[in-house]
Amino acid sequence: MNTMLMKKLAPFIFGLFSLMVFSQSKTILSSEIRWKAYKTLKTESLSHFGTVNLKEGNLIFKGNDLAGGSFVMDMKTIDAADMNEDPKMKKMLENHLKSDDFFDTNKFPTASFQIKSVKKINSNGYNYQVAGPLTVKGISKNISFPVKVFQSNAVYTLTSAQFTFNRKNYGLKYNIFEDMLISNEVEINVTVKAQ
Template identity: 90%
Template structure:
């Protein structure tokens, strides 16, 4: 009974002191490579954040969740060739990859975190990344800073294996693409 009372007190304490911060702006960048990991054989761009929250307990990050609008995927490396840019973006949105008609969003939820002090990053966040209805845990370092009541979360570059989420093309073309997709995320909240 005593443990149960302590658990209830702990839950109420977290709920009482935790504050949800509204996202002001975000930048989610992606990069993928063909078989040879060369800049000339890469594609990169952005995807928009549809919604999200950061949760703080005082000035300490306590959690958060983010929903990405996969229909907004942009191939910025192709800006000089609008026709090829549109072709690549449509290909990424097709059922060959993200299937945005069926799965218009992807999400990430912070399920656990720990404080670290490594290369300027102060938290290690862990949680499920969900793409095409498939959830797999990922973990990466983030830096959280605060200025004028605005909190900024900046991730280190992290990767996910596209095949774990069913992001694969026909067998011959698929062999020409590296499995890891690189990501960088910056989120400002108040």
């Protein structure tokens, strides 16, 4: 290989080597993803809440600093925990959420979020601002929210601030009359542990 070509390739090779040496992918050990949605009148008595399971994911670190990550959620596991006292209504609501009125889990069994950018912050106990595409029903929109990341022994814990997404941006719409009674904003809280 001639010297000129080596000089041109050197920065690329060094960058790739640095990425391989200094970036470490940590596998998700456990997770809790909580959701909450309201009727148009935003009161606790007119809300539903529950969880959805993480199918797979990772966090990427450079040294001890968060640098990226990805999460795939199993939308078939969406749970309406507020209805636990009424199993029949709980099942009806969960089936409704999985239907093509909302998440259409037969066609779109997963949703995902990728951390594409990370900015260090110091705000209300949160030390990073993460941003990237949230993909639901095949539709991707960029979102951003603060997270707190800390390490204990070899385990990293990431906890998000509560953030929201607009369901209509992802085609989560019901019939026009019922849809008018549902708030557009869905609240999300995420905690994951990785090693």
